[in-house]
Amino acid sequence: MPVPVLLTLTMAPVALIGATLWLVSDIVPTCSITEFQRMPAPDGAYDLVTFTRTCGDTPENMQAALVPLNEQVPFDAASFVSVLAAADLEPGWTADGEIGITLPDGAEILRQDTTVAGIDVIYR
Template identity: 50%
Template sequence: MPSTNKFPLRLFALLTTAPAILVGGGLWYLSGLAPGCTTAISDRLTAPDAQFDLVVFSRSCGETSPNTQAAVIPAGDDLPEDATSFASIGVAADLDPRWDGFGSIELTLPVGARIYRQDDSVAGIAVIYR
């Protein structure tokens, strides 16, 4: 009878599945050690037409420098973790946000603050910086 060198299926499954489980579990554990981001909302104002909310917030991810950001989101929605800001500065500050009578957004940027982002409009809404 000829001899065959077939690799047993059970041994093959064990040698491929066990390392995959160990690597996956290790990555899952390590991801829990990474510092998470926290978001603190300082102001939230609904637009005169009640379509959007203007949200001023700061985001902290571990040992980051202070920052203040502004974003527009649908009225009543929670601020998503990946919210894209239209204004972002490198200091904790009160932007004194408001909606003007024409439906534009007004923000006050502190003098000398490092500006990371300063868009002139967002979602078709004009932004005025004072």
């Protein structure tokens, strides 16, 4: 087989796949996490983190999750509370080692777990 034909048969699929990936990357929204507050657990096992997760036209939201001590919030972090509002959840650890969270009045609550990693969550 001549070299020009071999190059064409090899490079055409590569170019097609590259163009497809480039187009798809423009369609899929870019997601980001913005951390607001971080508080280590009294026993040092976790950090209590409040953050927003933004993907494309995501409405304003505030979430809270436990992450391993001093680690970044992973993109796929499972939040135990999520509200559609740009509000301070006033997170904190109680003297009993529970998590305290303040839910904003009138905000749509998407998720509100009562425990996370065996730790009780108290909503105010």
